[in-house]
Every structure is written in structure tokens, then in C-alpha cells.
Amino acid sequence: MIVLGIETSCDDTAVAVLDSEASVLANVVSSQDKIHQRFGGIVPELASRRHMESITPIVNDAISRAGITLNDIELIAVTRGPGLIGSLLVGFCYAKSLSYTLGIPYVGVDHMAGHLLSAFLEHSTPAFPYIALIVSGGTTSLFKVEDFNRFDLLGRTRDDAAGEAFDKIARYLELGYPGGPVVSKRAEGGDTTALQLPRAWLEEGSLDFSFSGLKTSVINHCHRIMQVDRLTEQQIMNTCASFQQAVIDVLIEKTSTAAQINDIRTVVLGGGVSANRSLREQMSLRCGNEELDLFLPSVENCTDNGAMIAFAGVQQYWAGDRGANDDDVYSRSHLGR
Numbered sequence: 001m002i003v004l005g006i007e008t009s010c011d012d013t014a015v016a017v018l019d020s021e022a023s024v025l026a027n028v029v030s031s032q033d034k035i036h037q038r039f040g041g042i043v044p045e046l047a048s049r050r051h052m053e054s055i056t057p058i059v060n061d062a063i064s065r066a067g068i069t070l071n072d073i074e075l076i077a078v079t080r081g082p083g084l085i086g087s088l089l090v091g092f093c094y095a096k097s098l099s100y101t102l103g104i105p106y107v108g109v110d111h112m113a114g115h116l117l118s119a120f121l122e123h124s125t126p127a128f129p130y131i132a133l134i135v136s137g138g139t140t141s142l143f144k145v146e147d148f149n150r151f152d153l154l155g156r157t158r159d160d161a162a163g164e165a166f167d168k169i170a171r172y173l174e175l176g177y178p179g180g181p182v183v184s185k186r187a188e189g190g191d192t193t194a195l196q197l198p199r200a201w202l203e204e205g206s207l208d209f210s211f212s213g214l215k216t217s218v219i220n221h222c223h224r225i226m227q228v229d230r231l232t233e234q235q236i237m238n239t240c241a242s243f244q245q246a247v248i249d250v251l252i253e254k255t256s257t258a259a260q261i262n263d264i265r266t267v268v269l270g271g272g273v274s275a276n277r278s279l280r281e282q283m284s285l286r287c288g289n290e291e292l293d294l295f296l297p298s299v300e301n302c303t304d305n306g307a308m309i310a311f312a313g314v315q316q317y318w319a320g321d322r323g324a325n326d327d328d329v330y331s332r333s334h335l336g337r
Contacts, residue, residue, distance in 0.1 A: 002068060003075045004098075005310025006059070008091030009083025009111045010138070011036060011047045013054040016306030017066035017073075018314065024121060025066035027300070027307045030054045033178060040171040048086030055094050062306070073104060077313020080108030081330035082138065088329035096323070106323040107313045112335045114308035115270035116145055117315070119295040121307055126266050126295045133255045135279075136271035137163030137180075140209040140251070142258045143336055145268070148315035153336030154258050155207025162247050163273045165211040169243055172219050173236055183240045184276055190234075190241025195221060197246040207254050207261075211247065218243050248279050252286050259292055266293045275302040 007014040011032040017025040032050050036042050078095035081088060099106035115134045119126050132143045140162045142155040163180055170179030197217050200210040225231055267287055280296055287294040
């Protein structure tokens with residue numbers, strides 16, 4: 001079965017083609033980073049307009065790279081939510097229209113399901129069940145993944161997601177956009193213990209996440225210094241390093257706790273922030289010490305892409321799921337609730 005995967009939940013227009021063996025024949029991503037950079041964050045209206053301009057050329061490019069024609073496609077998988085409604089509608093309406101034109105089925109995929117199953121795009125794949133930590137700009141969540149279509153939500157973001165906190169710190173320090181990579185880069189030259197920052201563990205036994213207090217502490221610290229003088233480059237690097245380490249400490253500890261509570265020995269990382277080198281290194285070390293099997297998707301498969309949507313979509317299709325004419329997009333994930 002040839003599957004076309006379409007992902008437009010945020011600011012990347014991503015299209016992929018998978019074959020019946022789940023091999024990726026093409027995986028094309030058009031980034032909007034340069035468009036939103038001067039605003040220090042994503043402007044939803046601009047994002048949706050750019051998706052409208054990009055979707056047809058990117059689909060054509062993916063089909064060409066895969067060496068197929070439109071008529072070879074047997075299933076379309078498209079992100080239905082969560083995300084920016086305007087962005088989601090572009091990809092979703094395009095997929096439904098193409099499905100109708102070609103006379104083939106489509107399935108609407110939860111964006112989170114794509115990240116939860118992204119490890120299956122690699123050569124080495126995890127066994128069920130496993131604990132999955134999804135870290136991105138929109139969410140920080142822990143799931144117990146039972147099989148390709150069963151996901152139990154264990155913990156979620158209560159306020160700022162990890163990626164959102166990175167973006168806000170980067171914006172406050174005027175480091176650029178997107179925040180994750182620029183903060184991580186500055187952190188390389190900093191001292192992780194320079195600032196005594198809070199870690200929000202929440203109530204005992206909770207696997208939820210909260211990073212708004214950490215973000216506020218960092219901003220207040222910098223504001224006090226800036227009342228007297230500008231931050232030096234070393235102070236900026238120390239701030240980034242201390243902030244990043246505080247985030248990583250919480251992510252690793254909660255993931256470890258989730259594995260222990262559920263007596264599961266396999267862990268999977270996903271989402272854009274899971275491309276962070278320090279997080280990957282420290283999570284690998286912790287899992288090694290606790291004899292947990294860790295699966296880290298490649299950096300390309302951590303960030304938003306059409307291949308993960310195509311893979312998740314075909315699993316839903318085999319389970320009997322079919323998209324309907326009156327299906328619509330949604331802004332909040334329905335997964336595991």
C-alpha cells in the first residue's frame with residue numbers, strides 16, 4: 001500500500017510517501033522559520049497562508065522523489081489535530097479533496113500519535129508496551145503505549161510546555177527563533193549550576209509537567225541584573241545552561257518514575273525538543289544506569305514530518321478507521337483521554 005502523509009499542524013508543511021513495508025520513499029519538509037523569525041514566534045495567520053502556498057508544490061515534490069504518480073496512492077493520512085486551526089485546515093481540506101478526487105480513503109491522525117510512533121521509522125524499533133515522552137513547543141506529555149492504536153495518557157503539561165518555555169526565554173533574551181536550538185547552543189558554554197532554579201515536581205506521584213514557574217524565575221533573575229547593567233555573554237550562557245538543565249532534570253525524573261510505576265523497561269522519546277543533544281545524552285545515561293531500553297528517533301524524525309503521520313495513519317486504517325466527509329480538525333489532542 002502506498003500512503004501519502006500530510007502534516008500542517010503548526011508552521012512546517014510536511015509531506016511523505018511510505019510503501020507497504022513502511023519504508024519512507026520520500027519525506028519533504030518546508031520550514032517557515034525565516035518567516036516567523038523577526039516576530040520571535042509563530043504568527044498563525046502567516047503560517048496558514050504559507051501552508052496554502054506550499055502544500056501543492058510540496059506534495060508534487062514528494063511524489064516526484066518517491067518515483068510514483070498520484071494514481072499510485074492508495075491511502076492519505078493527514079494531521080487532524082492538535083495544532084493551529086488555520087494551519088490544520090489547509091492540510092486537512094487538501095487531503096479530503098484529494099481523497100475524493102482520487103476515489104481513495106483518508107484517515108485523520110492525531111499529531112501526538114505520529115510522535116508516539118515515530119521510533120518505528122527507524123531500523124531498530126521498540127517492543128510494546130513502552131513509555132513515551134513527547135516534548136515539543138505545544139506539549140510535554142508522558143504516555144503508556146500499549147500497541148499501534150492504544151495510548152494511555154500518564155502526565156501532561158499544566159501550563160507552559162518545555163518547548164514553549166525555551167521559546168519564551170529565547171525571546172526575552174533576544175537570542176532569536178526558534179528558541180530551542182539557540183538556547184541549547186548558548187548553554188554549551190555555560191555553567192549548569194550557576195543559577196539556583198526551581199524544579200516543579202508538583203504533588204507526590206504526579207507525572208504532570210509545569211514549566212511556567214521556572215520560566216518566570218529565569219526572567220526575574222535576568223530582570224534584576226538588567227536593572228543595573230546589561231547581561232554579559234557569560235551570564236547569558238550560564239542562564240541558558242541552568243535553565244536547560246532544570247528542564248532536563250524534570251523530564252528525565254518523571255520519565256524514570258513513569259517506567260517504574262508501570263513496570264515497563266522500554267522508553268521512547270519524541271517531539272521537537274527531543275532533538276536536544278543534552279537531553280538525549282542525559283536520558284541515555286539515566287536509562288543505561290536503570291537498565292531501560294531507550295529508543296531515540298533520528299533528529300529528522302523527532303521534528304514534525306509527514307512520515308510519522310503516514311505511519312500512524314496506516315495503523316489506524318488497518319484497525320478499521322476511515323475518515324468521514326463531515327470530520328473536522330481540532331485544537332486539543334483527543335489521545336489517551
